[in-house]
Amino acid sequence: MRVTSRLTTVALALVSVALLDACRRTPPPPVEPVEDTAAIRIAREDSIRREQQRLADEAAARQRAIQDSINRARAAAEDAQRASDMLRGTLVTGITFDFDRSDLRDDARATLDAKVPILMANSNVTIRIAGHADERGSSEYNLALGQRRAAAAKRYLVERGIAEGRIETTSFGEERPACTESNEGCWSQNRRDEFEMTSGGAMLRSGN
Amino acid sequence: MRSLRRAVPAALLLLACAASLPAQDSTRGVRIGLRYDPGTKPGVIVLPIAGTGGDSIRAIIERDFDFSDRIAVIAMTASDAALLEGRAPSGAPIPVNYDLFSRLGAAAVIKATPTPSGLHVAMHDVSRKQITAVEDYAVPGAPLSRDWRHSVHGIADAVEEWITGQRGAAQTRIAFIRGNVIHLIDSDGAFETALSVVGPAMSPSWHPNGIMLAYNTFGPESRIVIHDFRTGRNRTFGAQRNTTNVTPVFAPDGRSLTYSLATENGADLYVLSLEGEAFPRRVTVGRGSINQQPSYSPDGNRIAFMSDRSGHPEVYIMDSDGTNADIFTAFDFGDQNYRASPDWSPDGRQVTFQTRIDGRFQIFTMTLRDRQPRQLTSEGENEDPSWAPDGRHLVFVSSRSGTRQLWVLDAESGRLRQLTRLGGARLPAWSPRLLSK
Numbered sequence: 001m002r003v004t005s006r007l008t009t010v011a012l013a014l015v016s017v018a019l020l021d022a023c024r025r026t027p028p029p030p031v032e033p034v035e036d037t038a039a040i041r042i043a044r045e046d047s048i049r050r051e052q053q054r055l056a057d058e059a060a061a062r063q064r065a066i067q068d069s070i071n072r073a074r075a076a077a078e079d080a081q082r083a084s085d086m087l088r089g090t091l092v093t094g095i096t097f098d099f100d101r102s103d104l105r106d107d108a109r110a111t112l113d114a115k116v117p118i119l120m121a122n123s124n125v126t127i128r129i130a131g132h133a134d135e136r137g138s139s140e141y142n143l144a145l146g147q148r149r150a151a152a153a154k155r156y157l158v159e160r161g162i163a164e165g166r167i168e169t170t171s172f173g174e175e176r177p178a179c180t181e182s183n184e185g186c187w188s189q190n191r192r193d194e195f196e197m198t199s200g201g202a203m204l205r206s207g208n
Numbered sequence: 209m210r211s212l213r214r215a216v217p218a219a220l221l222l223l224a225c226a227a228s229l230p231a232q233d234s235t236r237g238v239r240i241g242l243r244y245d246p247g248t249k250p251g252v253i254v255l256p257i258a259g260t261g262g263d264s265i266r267a268i269i270e271r272d273f274d275f276s277d278r279i280a281v282i283a284m285t286a287s288d289a290a291l292l293e294g295r296a297p298s299g300a301p302i303p304v305n306y307d308l309f310s311r312l313g314a315a316a317v318i319k320a321t322p323t324p325s326g327l328h329v330a331m332h333d334v335s336r337k338q339i340t341a342v343e344d345y346a347v348p349g350a351p352l353s354r355d356w357r358h359s360v361h362g363i364a365d366a367v368e369e370w371i372t373g374q375r376g377a378a379q380t381r382i383a384f385i386r387g388n389v390i391h392l393i394d395s396d397g398a399f400e401t402a403l404s405v406v407g408p409a410m411s412p413s414w415h416p417n418g419i420m421l422a423y424n425t426f427g428p429e430s431r432i433v434i435h436d437f438r439t440g441r442n443r444t445f446g447a448q449r450n451t452t453n454v455t456p457v458f459a460p461d462g463r464s465l466t467y468s469l470a471t472e473n474g475a476d477l478y479v480l481s482l483e484g485e486a487f488p489r490r491v492t493v494g495r496g497s498i499n500q501q502p503s504y505s506p507d508g509n510r511i512a513f514m515s516d517r518s519g520h521p522e523v524y525i526m527d528s529d530g531t532n533a534d535i536f537t538a539f540d541f542g543d544q545n546y547r548a549s550p551d552w553s554p555d556g557r558q559v560t561f562q563t564r565i566d567g568r569f570q571i572f573t574m575t576l577r578d579r580q581p582r583q584l585t586s587e588g589e590n591e592d593p594s595w596a597p598d599g600r601h602l603v604f605v606s607s608r609s610g611t612r613q614l615w616v617l618d619a620e621s622g623r624l625r626q627l628t629r630l631g632g633a634r635l636p637a638w639s640p641r642l643l644s645k
Binding site: 100128130136137138139140141143144145146147148150151154155168169170171172173175 | 388408410411426427428430449450451452454455468470471472473474475498500501514516520521546548549562567569591592634635
């Protein structure tokens with residue numbers, strides 16, 4: 001049996017070699033014409049280029065649209081911020097007083113009148129009014145005088161409909177002068193109420 | 209004896225200077241201390257003191273005597289004084305030469321010698337030719353330290369009582385503000401220190417025992433603060449929206465605090481008990497006016513305060529329960545009516561305040577009995593008087609040197625001295641006597 005199988009193996013190897021040789025002799029496939037191949041390649045490249053251009057244009061347009069929208073939003077935000085800043089400026093504009101007085105002059109009333117619609121339109125805004133005095137007079141008396149000056153402005157705003165709880169008052173007396181020379185030019189600037197927003201002032205709406 | 213004879217002319221020269229000091233003490237009647245001519249200040253010699261810091265102790269005591277304005281210090285150099293002390297060239301002690309001290313104008317000679325814990329002090333009464341007072345004092349701390357100086361001031365005050373019958377006021381401090389920080393300075397101008405404050409501070413005032421200091425802060429979190437020197441702790445109260453707490457003062461018994469609460473409807477005085485859980489009790493009805501700057505009479509029965517209820521600031525006096533309020537400064541003087549910062553004198557007889565003349569504040573004082581205003585200052589602007597516990601000296605703010613500084617005035621003689629050198633000092637409060645620990 002062992003002799004028979006060895007013979008079979010040899011026979012199979014010979015047949016395999018004959019078959020491989022037969023394959024090597026198969027003729028090559030026909031070659032395409034040269035002119036046609038070049039035209040197709042150019043057409044294909046053009047088509048690719050056009051497609052790429054179209055995609056680029058679309059992307060650019062999309063980008064422009066996004067940018068335009070950002071710019072418009074930004075401009076709108078800046079406009080709103082500018083408007084808010086102006087409103088804030090109106091809200092924190094100070095008022096001044098006559099010597100040793102805490103009653104409101106006409107110019108102070110006009111300054112306070114401008115604050116009323118803003119406070120009305122922005123009900124989340126709270127403010128602090130700080131009264132100040134010039135360096136003349138007793139510095140202890142001036143602390144009470146500052147409290148009285150802050151109260152005078154608060155009372156005016158409350159009478160015009162602003163909720164009492166939205167306005168805090170305090171006094172710095174003569175301790176925080178805005179101007180430090182000892183003359184009437186400075187003193188008149190120091191006899192003042194300062195207004196400060198204590199909450200809700202990030203973006204103010206107009207009262208109109 | 210030869211060396212003593214040589215020393216005397218030099219000492220007499222100094223004596224001539226001492227004698228030229230104006231006679232200022234007008235107090236008459238029986239004295240507990242030395243006997244000396246009424247209308248004069250007793251001359252006192254402080255002999256050189258041996259040991260570490262002895263020269264400094266002598267200088268501090270002599271200066272305290274001088275600042276008291278009740279004693280004429282007979283100044284002499286250490287070598288002159290050493291010769292007078294009575295020591296033979298051999299070094300052997302010889303009897304105190306009272307006749308010589310008498311000729312130099314001394315009513316008393318103070319001899320202090322160092323001990324392990326402090327100082328042994330003896331007073332020689334020159335007219336009686338004997339030692340009339342002896343005491344041992346502890347002087348803790350390193351020489352020239354704050355505590356050490358404080359003890360030496362206490363010795364000066366005690367010896368002043370031996371001499372004049374009244375304890376001195378050197379062992380005191382003055383609280384004041386610079387910027388909005390509380391500072392403390394010794395009565396002789398030494399050792400200025402700052403107190404750690406809980407906010408921008410104003411209006412310090414002392415507890416009658418000197419153990420606490422009250423003040424107020426201002427701005428959105430205005431509060432009354434009581435600082436305890438013994439523990440270093442602060443107790444605060446009064447933080448209330450839309451209000452400013454101002455001018456707290458202790459009652460003379462130390463059991464309550466009176467202060468002004470400035471609201472949106474005027475400022476009124478309130479009394480707060482410091483014992484138990486009491487609510488502040490309002491004692492003025494200002495109806496929108498400003499009522500503040502309370503100052504108690506020494507017996508605690510009355511309060512002087514400032515009010516603008518008449519339309520401008522004036523000084524009023526009321527009973528301490530708030531009844532019987534009446535204007536005190538009802539006199540016509542000055543270009544505008546603005547009287548403020550009353551301070552009741554320790555003897556209870558007068559109230560001192562500031563009034564405006566020609567646009568500037570000046571210090572005035574007025575007795576309760578005759579109500580005749582007496583002007584105490586005229587140079588520069590002068591504000592915020594506060595009495596020393598000796599009832600004779602006042603500390604106040606003056607602009608006379610160009611910046612706001614604290615000055616001390618002897619209300620009897622008019623003698624002035626500058627207490628602070630750095631500018632911007634305001635709202636002084638002279639402490640009670642602060643006895644040694």
